[in-house]
Amino acid sequence: GIQVEQSPPDLILQEGANSTLRCNFSDSVNNLQWFHQNPWGQLINLFYIPSGTKQNGRLSATTVATERYSLLYISSSQTTDSGVYFCAVVGGTSYGKLTFGQGTILTVHP
Amino acid sequence: DAGITQSPRHKVTETGTPVTLRCHQTENHRYMYWYRQDPGHGLRLIHYSYGVKDTDKGEVSDGYSVSRSKTEDFLLTLESATSSQTSVYFCAISGQEFYNEQFFGPGTRLTVL
Numbered sequence: 316g317i318q319v320e321q322s323p324p325d326l327i328l329q330e331g332a333n334s335t336l337r338c339n340f341s342d343s344v345n346n347l348q349w350f351h352q353n354p355w356g357q358l359i360n361l362f363y364i365p366s367g368t369k370q371n372g373r374l375s376a377t378t379v380a381t382e383r384y385s386l387l388y389i390s391s392s393q394t395t396d397s398g399v400y401f402c403a404v405v406g407g408t409s410y411g412k413l414t415f416g417q418g419t420i421l422t423v424h425p
Numbered sequence: 426d427a428g429i430t431q432s433p434r435h436k437v438t439e440t441g442t443p444v445t446l447r448c449h450q451t452e453n454h455r456y457m458y459w460y461r462q463d464p465g466h467g468l469r470l471i472h473y474s475y476g477v478k479d480t481d482k483g484e485v486s487d488g489y490s491v492s493r494s495k496t497e498d499f500l501l502t503l504e505s506a507t508s509s510q511t512s513v514y515f516c517a518i519s520g521q522e523f524y525n526e527q528f529f530g531p532g533t534r535l536t537v538l
Contacts, residue, residue, distance in 0.1 A: 345524035363526035411523030
């Protein structure tokens with residue numbers, strides 16, 4: 316099946332710093348999503364981005380499907396950005412099954 | 426936010442007992458999914474549904490069954506709970522196509538003693 320790798324596994328920032336999270340995937344995808352899992356366990360949708368670029372406030376994402384990677388940019392980080400960021404994809408023949416990466420654990424210190 | 430609720434939110438049960446988790450949506454979405462989240466494994470698909478009475482297995486379906494008698498409800502049953510099924514269970518929904526954006530419910534934390 317499709318493989319999803321995220322980097323870095325851990326990231327520690329001071330409030331106000333910028334960061335880039337990367338997601339590499341091993342095959343063509345029909346769907347790519349970025350999620351934030353907050354400290355209470357909720358999975359919050361950030362972007363649905365199988366290709367192209369999107370922005371939402373301080374967050375933006377780019378997926379280059381032909382090169383099989385996606386990037387999530389967080390600017391001017393805040394303590395509330397802390398949590399785990401997941402990239403997940405639906406491969407070409409996977410009937411909607413989201414395959415998740417192992418996540419990036421982000422800690423933002425005040 | 427997508428209208429997805431899960432019940433119960435927390436449950437503690439004993440090995441060998443049957444357990445049913447419920448996912449309810451108010452979005453009239455076609456697809457519904459059950460995932461489990463475990464340390465070291467991330468989220469993995471258990472079963473999914475592509476319509477009323479239409480269900481199929483995911484990658485970790487052993488020991489689980491599902492039913493969908495109405496568009497809005499998707500039930501996950503552990504026939505005889507085992508300690509290895511201690512996990513956090515998430516329901517997800519998506520629209521009319523399998524590649525549509527998925528939205529997740531709040532999760533159910535299940536502990537099997």
